[in-house]
Amino acid sequence: MFVPSQLSLSLDNDSHHPLHVQIYFGIRDAILSGRIAPQTKLPSTRALAEMWSVSRSTVVLAFENLTAEGYLQSQMGSGTFTCELQPDRFLRVDGKLPTKKDLPPKDRRPIELSKRGQQMLGQYQMRRQLVDQPHPFRPGVSALETFPIAIWRRLTSRRWRSMSSSSLVQNEPFGFRPLREEIARHLRVSRDVHCEADQVVVVSSTQHALALIAQVLIDPGDPVWIEDPGYLRAQFSLSAAGATLIPVPIDAEGFNLEAARRANPNARLAYVTPSHQYPLGAVMSLSRRLEMLEWANRENGCIIEDDYISEYRYAGRPSTALQGLDELGRVLYLGTFSKVFSPALRLGYLVLPPSLLEAFQAERSLVDRGPSYFDQAVLSDFLKEGYFDQHIRKMRTLYSDRRQTLQNAIKANLEGFMEIGANDAGMHVLGWLPPGISDVSVTTLLAEHGIMAPPLSHYCLRPHERGALLLGFTGYAEERLVRTVELMSDILRQEYPSRFGQAGE
Template identity: 40%
Template sequence: MGAKSQRAPLRRQQVYEQLRQAMENGHLPAGSRLPATREHALTLGVSRNTLLWAMARLQAEGYVQARVGDGSYVSPNLRPPKGAPGLSALPLGLSRRGQLMAETVRHWNPPRQAASAFRIGAPEVASFPFATWDRLGRQLSASERRAGAQYLDPAGEPVLREAIAQWLWASRGIRCDAGRVLVCSGSQQAIDLVGRLLLDVGDEVLVEDPGYPGIRASLLGHGAQVRPVPLDAEGLCLEQAEDQWPNARLAVVTPTHQFPTGVAMSLSRRQALLDWAQRRQAWVVEDDYDGEFQYGAQRLPALCSLPQADRVLYVGTFSKTLHPGLRLGFIVLPTAWVSAFAMARALSDRHPPGDSQWVLARFIAEGHLLRHLRRMRELYQQRQQQLIQALAEATEGALPLPSSDRGMHLCWPLPTPHDDLALSHQAAARGVVLTPLSRYTVTSPRRGWLFGYAGYERAELQSAAQQVGPLLRQSLSTGAA
């Protein structure tokens, strides 16, 4: 009996890997319908429970999509990125965790080319005050330059950590001292550190669906079980998640401006999430990736600023507020954890760059960050309206994008039965980045397109709209709306 119980998990893993490999190498083509589980189990010579376990994992990882009343399908998004190695091309000798890390390219392949309309997540960089930044760099004293050229504190320079703490209180209402701030190279490294220090292999993590694939990829790379949770008009559907996955140890959310749908988490849902964390002794990671870009008079505060938010880890980045090339971000942690997180960072890349930390600290302290963000908020509001107008004209009114009081992109949702990939491929052939909403889903049936506007001037927005306007008009007129 003991030997049989030990073989069962191994058999489940083998079935999972067999099906996954068949999907990745095209033997089970993208978009194809899978056999009913009873028939499929008989074909494979395994129990139905074994197959259901493998299918549930494949569905959670985005390889399989279940359609109510219509069975299960291989995800239509399953297309290896250009230039990405298949599993057979991976270097020999990798550990299991090494394979998980290498295979994250299946879930997330960050862009390498220069941004163009309508790619999302790209801030305005031409208007960045490079002259001011360079001047602050020249003002560094000889002693500061010598200090910055040495090995530094992996948690970040005290002067920058202090500046960040003061900025968070003034801008996002977060009360924290500098000792809780750890400087890292953007939000992606922050998520990586969370995965390394807070999760064991097999631990369950709640993520938004749709949601940011870079988060899912990082967690999967650490061996976590990623549990996709649907969204409604108030944000993460927490009750459903708690009923389905009561053992989850962590939840990762974007409560101010949900990525990519743009939903703002309601106060009642925020309080429920904090109660869940306290009750389950779990943790919440708040990714406030573009929380500074709220355009109304009343701004939504950070989840981390609410009472009873002591189990919230706050992640911020300067990649959106300044520019991605800076490679600086931060995470606000419980004081007792900072040294462990700093040591984990030191094991991979030792510490943040010295001169950039000193300059950024002065950039914040002297008010340049505040002034830059004021300009960007005004500019992004203008560009959002330019995008809306350009698409309305190019589609002859077929695509009336609604405006938003926050963010750097707009989302146009489609009814769930419709495909959003084909039009994206047609747009790409015309040199326009039209991101399908399905790229960010795991089990969610949501479909649509995302339109980034922040980093593009009026002429580029208009040109891109003219290129895809006829395609959008035709697609929407044939029932995709």
């Protein structure tokens, strides 16, 4: 028989938990511990309110929460009872383990991967060795200490306060429309991209955008022109999708279209970084851009334009995006916010030609639903209220100073062994090594001393004529850059004493 003392509670008016929450936890714990058996009738809310010296509405609120979660049930004319089956039963395992005789024989053979899985695993392991070490001069690292956390926190809090149940249902396959409108506005002003919000797809990363493109435009075995050397993740993403990569050399004018035609005239898709070639830094000339557009129109081809760090130019005005010259809808334009803020943000965009909208809507609806709408909403506020432009201006000044510091330190400590390539944009500089010196060997040597400087060779699909190191500067304070260059100089002088003074010879 139920005894009211089984529900004896010590309520604390000074607790950070309201009284109705304390009552909720007290009754729930009594039910789960077995002090109150299933299908037990509870005293009335009025009786419990008198016993606990609280208002009846406080007890009613606790009962409503317990009923909503399945701990209590109300029976008309009879009162309130504990449920026969408690909700926790459906949320937790029973903890009963099978005996050895019930287990199948042990089989330690590894699960076989598909050919694509094996390829992706090998590429991932190589990339992890190259760029996942948090040391200078790992390229592509943002100055995370400058992230506007206070502003982001305030915008996030404001969004949560204005959240309604209707805002939890979002059905647009291309993403949160206000963010797409802000992205379109930003690209029209800053990059002369010709687009409307309907053409913008919100993605989590460049790889995400490339995976979407591959689903719609690439069949296994299709030849795809790709810059050589080029962006590793683009190589991995496209090859993992089954594309046959056709390496295309880079010269002073960027992507060499004539060489591409000679390598494989049947390609109908090309991946390029025309505004700042990764990793060499070349800017595609206007004549080359027009030639590529003419090729795409004549051969019914498509161009993937990755404008990955267009915001970071330190001298002169940026060139118009290739997409801004495209009048026939042949360019798919990619960009990301990860390099501007933090990789943890995981937001980017894909701008589609109008003719591909329906196909990508179908793909997005069936295969993928994109990043969190809440994160998209906060970013849309960040863009709309001008904080993004402020942050870019601040970062451009900071990165320009760090770039100059790195170049000065290399000139002072490594002159004669390393030459810095001309580069007015981006998040890294190229340090060219003397002819005959293996950049892979130099990378390995420096890594033994905690210095991360990826070799140009690992970005190449074919051997490059001269070795170089990618030296990222954006994520490291100026004094740390100088100290690391000085350490690098000591290491290289000991290993290659006779080669200093021979760079470029």
